[in-house]
Amino acid sequence: MAVPLMQAVRVGSYVVKQHLKGHKRYPLVLMLEPLLRCNLACSGCGKIDYPAEILNQRLSVQDCLDADAECGAPVVAVAGGEPLLHKEMPQIVRGLIARKRYVYLCTNGLLLEKKIDDYQPSPFFSWDIHLDGDKAMHDASVCQQGVYDRAVAAIKLVKSKGFRVSINCTLFDNADPYRVAAFFDTVMDLGVDGIMTAPGYAYERAPDQEHFLNRQKTKKLFREIFRLGKGHKWRFTQSPLFLNFLAGNEKYHCTPWGKPLRTVFGWQRPCYLLGEGYAPTFSALMNDTAWDQYGTGNYEKCANCMVHSGYEATAVNDAIERPWHIAQVALMGPKVDGPMAPEIDLSHQRPAKFDYNEQVVELMKKLPQDMVKKRTTLRRVKKVVS
Numbered sequence: 001m002a003v004p005l006m007q008a009v010r011v012g013s014y015v016v017k018q019h020l021k022g023h024k025r026y027p028l029v030l031m032l033e034p035l036l037r038c039n040l041a042c043s044g045c046g047k048i049d050y051p052a053e054i055l056n057q058r059l060s061v062q063d064c065l066d067a068d069a070e071c072g073a074p075v076v077a078v079a080g081g082e083p084l085l086h087k088e089m090p091q092i093v094r095g096l097i098a099r100k101r102y103v104y105l106c107t108n109g110l111l112l113e114k115k116i117d118d119y120q121p122s123p124f125f126s127w128d129i130h131l132d133g134d135k136a137m138h139d140a141s142v143c144q145q146g147v148y149d150r151a152v153a154a155i156k157l158v159k160s161k162g163f164r165v166s167i168n169c170t171l172f173d174n175a176d177p178y179r180v181a182a183f184f185d186t187v188m189d190l191g192v193d194g195i196m197t198a199p200g201y202a203y204e205r206a207p208d209q210e211h212f213l214n215r216q217k218t219k220k221l222f223r224e225i226f227r228l229g230k231g232h233k234w235r236f237t238q239s240p241l242f243l244n245f246l247a248g249n250e251k252y253h254c255t256p257w258g259k260p261l262r263t264v265f266g267w268q269r270p271c272y273l274l275g276e277g278y279a280p281t282f283s284a285l286m287n288d289t290a291w292d293q294y295g296t297g298n299y300e301k302c303a304n305c306m307v308h309s310g311y312e313a314t315a316v317n318d319a320i321e322r323p324w325h326i327a328q329v330a331l332m333g334p335k336v337d338g339p340m341a342p343e344i345d346l347s348h349q350r351p352a353k354f355d356y357n358e359q360v361v362e363l364m365k366k367l368p369q370d371m372v373k374k375r376t377t378l379r380r381v382k383k384v385v386s
Contacts, residue, residue, distance in 0.1 A: 002194030034170035109154035177224035194237035219248030248340035254295035258313020
C-alpha cells in the first residue's frame with residue numbers, strides 16, 4: 001500500500017467529516033511554496049520566471065505555520081522552487097509534524113546528501129523526489145546531465161536511513177509508454193514507497209511549449225502505460241479513481257480549492273498551477289474567488305489540464321459518493337480498453353487572459369522598497385562599470 005494505513009484512515013475521516021458537515025468546498029492538501037528559487041531550470045517549468053527580487057523572497061517558519069493553521073488540511077506538500085534551498089526548512093517540517101500533518105517534502109534531490117542529517121524519519125514525513133522517467137528522459141526534462149543519477153542516489157540514501165520516499169513523475173507528449181512502464185518497474189525495485197504521476201501542465205511561461213500533452217493524448221498514453229503495468233504491482237500515492245481519470249474513464253471536473261497554494265505573495269488564485277492574482281487570507285481565497293470562471297470547459301488556460309492538483313480532490317469526493325466504484329477500480333485497476341468517458345465541452349470557455357507582466361509589476365510593489373531600490377542601484381553600478 002503506497003499510503004500508510006494510519007494516514008489513509010486519518011485523511012479519510014477528515015474527508016467524511018467535511019461531507020457530514022455539508023462543506024461544499026474544503027482543502028485536502030495544503031500546497032506550501034516557501035520560495036520560488038530553484039537550482040534547476042527545467043524546460044517545462046513556469047515557476048522560476050521571475051525577477052531576482054521575487055526569487056529571493058522566503059516565507060518564514062511562522063508564515064508557514066500560520067498558513068497551516070488557516071487552511072487546516074491534513075496533508076501538506078512543501079514545494080517550490082527547491083525547498084532545500086530554504087535555510088529554515090528543517091524547522092518548518094518539524095513544526096508541521098508536531099501538528100500531526102502528513103508532510104511531503106518535494107525536492108529534485110541535488111542537495112539531499114548535504115541536508116539529510118537535518119531531518120529525522122517520522123510516520124508523518126515523506127520525501128517526494130522529482131524523477132521524470134529513466135536517465136535520458138529525466139536529464140532531458142531538467143535540462144542538465146547527471147541529475148537522474150544524483151536523484152537515484154538520493155532515493156537510496158533516504159531509504160537507507162529509514163525514511164519513506166515517493167517520486168513525482170511528470171510526463172510530456174514525447175513519453176514512450178514502454179519506457180515509462182520499464183521506469184516504474186525500476187523505481188519499484190529501488191524500494192520507492194509510491195509513485196505520483198500526471199501530465200505536465202502547460203505553463204504559459206515555460207521555455208518548452210511544444211511538448212505538453214492535450215487531454216486526448218494524455219488518456220491514450222496512460223491507458224497504454226496501465227495496460228503494460230497489469231500484474232506489476234506498482235504502488236501509487238494517488239487515488240485509484242484519479243488514475244482511472246487519467247486513463248479516460250471518468251468525466252471529472254476540476255476541484256481547484258482541494259489543493260490551495262500559499263506562496264510568498266499570499267494565497268494564489270485559483271490554484272497551484274494557474275496564478276491569476278492572490279488572496280490575503282485563506283478565507284478570502286475560498287469565499288471571494290470566482291471559482292466558476294475556472295476549470296476545463298470554463299477557461300482556455302484550463303482546457304488540457306488533467307493534473308492531480310486539480311482532479312485528485314474530485315476523485316476523493318467521488319470515492320465518498322460511490323465507495324463501490326473505488327473498490328472496483330482499486331481491485332481491477334484502471335480500465336484500458338473500450339469507450340472513454342465523454343469529453344468536457346470547450347465551446348463556451350472564456351478566452352485566456354495573458355497578464356503576466358502586469359502581475360509581476362504588482363508583485364514587485366509588494367516587496368520592501370528599500371530592497372528593490374538596492375537591487376536597482378546595484379544593477380546600475382554594474383552597468384556603468386561594464
